[in-house]
Amino acid sequence: MIALIQAGGAGTRLKSITGDLPKPMVPICGKPILQWQIENLKASGCNHVILVVSKNGTAVQDYFGFGDKFGIKIEYIVEQEPLGTGGALYFASKMIDEDFALLFGDLMIDVDWNRFFAFHQKREALITAFAHPNGHPADSDVLVADADGKVRKMLSKHDPRDFFYENLTNAGLYIVSREILHRFTEPVQIDFEKEVLAPSIPEERIYAYRSSEYVKDCGTPERYYGVTADCQNGIIAARNLAKPQPCIFLDRDGTINHFGDYVIRPEMLLLEPGAAQAIKKINASPYLAICITNQPIVARGETTIEQLQSIHFKLEDLLGQEGAYLNDLYFCPHHPDRGFPGENPAYKIDCDCRKPKIGLLLRAQRRYNIDFKNSWMIGDTCQDVQTGINAGCHTCLLLGGDPNPYKKYADAKPDLICQNLAEAIDKILALK
Ligand SMILES: [Zn+2]
Incomplete structure (x- = not known):
């Protein structure tokens, strides 16, 4: 199993807690978020991680190196300029030849990736999005999916909704089919959700994988302290569906x-x-x-x-x-x-x-x-x-x-x- 992690985010809204640390390096219970992710992937049998980092941020490379310390192979895509959430897929297309996990380095997660992959493979999906209900659906992007998880459309939090809809939000973790990689023929800035995911919905092979596992972003001080408390209480690890x-x-x-x-x-x-x-x-x-x-x-x-x-x-x-x-x-x-x-x-x-x-x-x-x-x-x-x-x-x-x-x-x-x-x-x- 191979994973591509967007690890270039700067932790601007967390400056009061973490200074100039990039978001993926923000510590939760003594370990960077990115380390929690890598250890979680490894527990599901992942042996190869590609980290997308910016040319300015060497903190991630300095800490993780080539992965020897963590028992996993780590490679880097160093972006000379920011390429959005999807631009690195051009470089990834030269490094990956199988369906792979795509995630963002500022999410605290504990997921049974084998269960997630099995759902994706059974449906021969192009992209499978990890989806879950949350406590604030009205200000979240939500997925409209049928009973088998096939996504019919996405509702943006910016569009008014004067109708009832399922509380099924897109968490920011994906399994992506290798066949999508040949679409990336040059290194240009791409928004993964808007320019890759959304236009693929009419092809009918975009799925939502509904799960109760823990996936939360730590992007504001309030969320950061909430996630830290959940980590201390053992809730994050307990929610993994392997248990x-x-x-x-x-x-x-x-x-x-x-x-x-x-x-x-x-x-x-x-x-x-x-x-x-x-x-x-x-x-x-x-x-x-x-x-x-x-x-x-x-x-x-x-x-x-x-x-x-x-x-x-x-x-x-x-x-x-x-x-x-x-x-x-x-x-x-x-x-x-x-x-x-x-x-x-x-x-x-x-x-x-x-x-x-x-x-x-x-x-x-x-x-x-x-x-x-x-x-x-x-x-x-x-x-x-x-x-x-x-x-x-x-x-x-x-x-x-x-x-x-x-x-x-x-x-x-x-x-x-x-x-x-x-x-x-x-x-x-x-x-x-
Ligand atoms: Zn019945």
Whole structure:
């Protein structure tokens, strides 16, 4: 595995902390960010790193040399003048003959690159972008992707958005196919996202790899201190998907959003008081936050899959307004009983994903390497509790949602009973 790292950034906004150090040399818990990156790549089997540096900054070369100290081969592309985020690909085309990782040297990361590469190779993608939800989607560039991750378009943070969209932001890590390199025939300044990534979307081989792993930039003092705290707390390394992940699975209606009439339009969805702040606490903890919901309204013909997605984009918008996000959301659109007017027969099946079956949890487990026995299922009915029990998770029943939580699976005994999500999360996080 080979990686090309843009390591030329000057740390202008961090001057108060780091003086004149280039951004990739900014220390986090005693090591430069770039060293964390190289060690992370090496842990995934990468043996060759090419660093793109500016002719003025010798700090990176002085520290890393040819990589002997780090057990990895390091080469350099020294830019005589700044060539943007993509100009170095011209030089790289003479050094690389395989699909490669492309990343920016100011990001603190801990990623299972083998999982990322496998996703890219399975889809024979031209470029695969590492994508994740964040706590501020409204001021982020976001990717619009289909269920398999194929990117349909990019939404710039500079363009107004008067519609709901998935909280899926482009993190700045890529796997790039070798075949793109022959397009770079001269050393000119190129913006990778605007001039390479965006124009390739119509070719339909640009993918978004959705992950819960840690990728954050440290470009401002506030972010720098946040990343340092995460490093000290062990969260950065723990989120690597090569390691089993603890997760808090959350039911939707009556748990995250207000229980009432079936939500068949975005405007009908309202958050439960305290739910967004509770999810924000999960986001800062070792647990993933993944919503698991039965939505038989699709089978009943009251809404379409597209309308349901738009309801979920509104949910992400409301959470994002309070700095919270779900790592993912899985829904069951099915219902087993046929014979009602207006129903959609395609979804009237006895599926394997309607809770208390655990098909949705198993899908989440495959994608995020979830360790069920260190995970929780929280919901406002015993059907949710039974789901958690069926998967081998701890369970928590909320009494403040569905007025009749015991109407099905009343024998399912939760480990914890709380009034609402805020109370449940405080209690669960206090157990760790
Ligand atoms: Zn289903």
